[in-house]
Structure formats: structure tokens, C-alpha cells
Amino acid sequence: MRKVSVYDTTLRDGEQTPGISFPLNYKIQIAKQLDKLGVDYIEAGFPAATKGEFEAVKEIVKLGLNSKISALARLVKEDIDVAMKTDVDMIHIFVPTSKIQVEHTIKKDREEIIQEAVRYVEYIKDHGFECMFSAMDATRTEVDYLKRIYKAVEEAGVDIINVPDTVGVATPFSMYELIKELKEHLKVPVDVHCHNDFGLATANTYAAVKAGADEVQVTVNGIGERAGNACLAEVVMALHALEGIKTNIRTEYLVETSRLVERLSGIKLPPNTPIVGENAFAHESGIHAHGVLKHAATFEPGVITPEMVGHKRRIVIGKHAGRHQIKKILEDAGYAVDEETLTKITEKIKEIGDKGKKVTDLDVITIAEVIMGELSKEERVINIDEATILTGNKITPTAVINAIIDGKKKVTSAIGVGPVDAALKAVAELVGEDVKITEFKMDAISGGSDAIAEVYVTVEDKEGRSFTAKGASTDIVMASIEAVISAVNYLLRMRRKNA
CATH class of the missing domain: 3.20.20.70 (Aldolase class I)
Structure with a gap:
């Protein structure tokens, strides 16, 4: 050879x-x-x-x-x-x-x-x-x-x-x-x-x-x-x-x-960079996602897999999403939906996508719960009671978080390279080392010094299951905490539903 x-x-x-x-x-x-x-x-x-x-x-x-x-x-x-x-x-x-x-x-x-x-x-x-x-x-x-x-x-x-x-x-x-x-x-x-x-x-x-x-x-x-x-x-x-x-x-x-x-x-790669880019093995189109869920080689080269290069395949939700990928996300989260309900959920997701909004995994489940009338039954595994962030020129960024997990109080603290990093590390400590934050993105969705920051995070557990959620606030740190807590809550609920 x-x-x-x-x-x-x-x-x-x-x-x-x-x-x-x-x-x-x-x-x-x-x-x-x-x-x-x-x-x-x-x-x-x-x-x-x-x-x-x-x-x-x-x-x-x-x-x-x-x-x-x-x-x-x-x-x-x-x-x-x-x-x-x-x-x-x-x-x-x-x-x-x-x-x-x-x-x-x-x-x-x-x-x-x-x-x-x-x-x-x-x-x-x-x-x-x-x-x-x-x-x-x-x-x-x-x-x-x-x-x-x-x-x-x-x-x-x-x-x-x-x-x-x-x-x-x-x-x-x-x-x-x-x-x-x-x-x-x-x-x-x-x-x-x-x-x-x-x-x-x-x-x-x-x-x-x-x-x-x-x-x-x-x-x-x-x-x-x-x-x-x-x-x-x-x-x-x-x-x-x-x-x-x-x-x-x-x-x-x-x-x-x-x-x-x-x-x-410091040179950020475009997401569509071949082989190593964020979107190299990502699929949003309903036709593509359906095919990939059935057999990866239908809409991927086949001679190369994400695992071959240290990547992961992602099914992304957006206005081009199809019923099969939405159904797969709901099934992974422990929800069984009939065809009529799935149609309504899909239509709502496409409506949001048409407005230029990014649709996360959490949005899919929230929409499903609203349509199925189950939103009031939501049980959060983790609730933040209080978050204190210390930062400054001569202060190592430190986060102290008081939380209630399954009805029990817990306090964690962590230091980081900045206030957001410290806060995210403290949140990760709340649920143990088997949950990690794999992606973090932030966008300002309004102008001015009081701009609202929209934060997207992806959380992954030791089994490789991941979940994406978002948080929005004029406080970047709190938006980050909100996003992570939302993602972790749904990841934990998914785990318990499938246990």
C-alpha cells in the first residue's frame, strides 16, 4: 500500500x-x-x-x-x-x-x-x-x-x-x-x-x-x-x-x-470548514437528517465518519427540520407523540425558524410540552437559589452558587479565567464530573450597554448524550448559568425517564 x-x-x-x-x-x-x-x-x-x-x-x-x-x-x-x-x-x-x-x-x-x-x-x-x-x-x-x-x-x-x-x-x-x-x-x-x-x-x-x-x-x-x-x-x-x-x-x-x-x-474556523469544522457532520435539512438517521452514508461521503477524525455527528433543528429528526429528539427525551401532535410541533418549530431564531433541543421539548399540555408538570432537578460572582483587577474570578438539587441544598464554588468561566465550572460541580460543557456561544440580541445577551450551551454526560439550551439576560453571567442549568435539568430528566 x-x-x-x-x-x-x-x-x-x-x-x-x-x-x-x-x-x-x-x-x-x-x-x-x-x-x-x-x-x-x-x-x-x-x-x-x-x-x-x-x-x-x-x-x-x-x-x-x-x-x-x-x-x-x-x-x-x-x-x-x-x-x-x-x-x-x-x-x-x-x-x-x-x-x-x-x-x-x-x-x-x-x-x-x-x-x-x-x-x-x-x-x-x-x-x-x-x-x-x-x-x-x-x-x-x-x-x-x-x-x-x-x-x-x-x-x-x-x-x-x-x-x-x-x-x-x-x-x-x-x-x-x-x-x-x-x-x-x-x-x-x-x-x-x-x-x-x-x-x-x-x-x-x-x-x-x-x-x-x-x-x-x-x-x-x-x-x-x-x-x-x-x-x-x-x-x-x-x-x-x-x-x-x-x-x-x-x-x-x-x-x-x-x-x-x-x-x-486566535483564528476562528468557519463552521463549514471541511473535516474539522463545527458543521462538517451536522445535518438540518429534514431529507438529509432522515437519511442519516437511517444510514449515515446516505448524506455523508461514507468513506469517512465523524469518529475517524475525532468529530461527532449532529442533527440540528431549524426551519428545514423534518418530522423524523424532531421525533428522534423527543423520543430520546422520553416523550412519545402521535402523528397529529408531531405535526403541530413541527409546524411551530418551522414558524420560529422562519423568524430567524435558532431552535435548540430545549426549545423542541418546551414546544412539545406546551402543545401536549404538560408544561405545568415540569419538575426541575436543579434550581438555583443564589449566585455570587467575584471579579476584579486583583481578584481571581470566583463563583459561589447556592442550589437546591432534588430538594436538598448544596453550595459549590469555583474559580476561572473570567466570571463566566468560573460560573460555568461551579454549575458543573453541582452535578458531578460526569457532566461537562462542550460548547458555549453568545450573541447580543439588542444594542446598547444594556444589551440582552443570548447564550447557547451544549452539555454532555459520560454516556455521550448531549443537550443544547439557551439563556437570555442583560447579565451575561446569569444568562450563562440559566442556559447551563436548563440543559443539565433536561439531560438529567432524560436520563431518569429512560432509566
């Missing part, structure tokens, strides 16, 4: 995303996660760029990870010497080769560039390091010249050559032809590095592998210069699921890795 290597450059090219600068502790967290994910190479940085960059690469090397560590260097002896001092496994050297970049950046004779490339490959190999060579802007470089410089470094002992689509102008067709031609000309392994200026980075990387590329350069969430790089999750899953081409990636950690980089980079 064919296998390709994965070279991750999140810590180098990914950090070149405008607005991103990872401090050392973030870089270490990301490096450890990439190692857990199973990438073959981690490009830890550009040591000659700054003193901090040099120290960060050295510290990552000291972690003793299973992934090999690579450092970037220009075709400059001082850069290469600095990179060597970090004790990385591989030194990745690059030089511009396209006419436009040679004329306007390094302004060297193109024969001289080949000679220098050979000299520094030999220099790196003589010092016992692996060497990767990149002809920068390869996809705008004449193919004959590319072949010459790549053949020259191959004969000098380079371990792998990289073909960068530096400004993202390749197409899957042109990339396929280029890699195919280079593979016929070279014996050394070929790697590709694709940028996403036209949204083709993943497609170009995929095409390169189809043409024979041995390694792919990617970043987590596709972050990187300008429009970013080829996305690790997309490339890996396209190869695994569509082509049966394997990598060493432990795909069950893809979502976990994506969310870590999302949090540390």
Missing part, C-alpha cells in the same frame, strides 16, 4: 499568517500535539530570523519527540550555521528560481544559484544533517531550469527536494504534469508545498501525490501567508479516504489538533 510522509509547517509558514506570533509555550504545545498526531516532520521555525526563534527551535528539539524536527534557512552560510546550532534533524534551504524573483530579490546569475545550491547541500550533508532543498516559486520557474537545479542538488546528496507553489498560481492539472515530469527526471524523493491564493492548495497537493509526490507540506487549519497553505486535515483525509494512500497521521486526533491551533492562533 502506498504511503506518503507529512511535513507540517504550522510553526513556520503557519506563524507567518498576518497577526499570528506564537510565544514559546504555545509553540511547545503545538509541537507536542503534532507529534501526538503523527506528523513525520515538524518545521519548527527559521532560527536565523530572531533570537527568540532560535531559542524556540532549540527547545522543541529538546522535547525528544518522535517527529523529526526541521529548520528553515536561506542559501546563506550564516543562516545554515545558526540552524545547525539548534541540533535539528533536517535543514531546509531555499532560494528563488523564477525569473521575476531572481531579478527583483537576490539579483544573482542563475548559474551561480545552481553552484551555491550544490555547495550548501554538500556543506549541510558534510555536517551530518538531513537536507531539503526548495526552488522557491518553482511553479513560475521554467521547467528546464528546475530540472537542472534539482538534478544538481540530487547529485550533491540532497535527501529530498521541495516543489513550492509559492504564490498559489498552480492548478491541479499543471501541478500533476510538473510533478510527473520531475519524478521521471529525478531519483530523490519529491515534496510539495502549496499556497491557497486561488483556493486550490489542497487540490494541488492531492494532484501532486497522484502524480507521484512522496511527501506533502501542510499546516493545521491551512493557516499561513496570505490565503494560507494546504490544510493538513483535508489533504490527509482525501488521501486516506478517496485514494487509499496512507500516512502516519492518527486521524482520530485531527479535530483535537485543529481546535488547539484555532484557540492558540
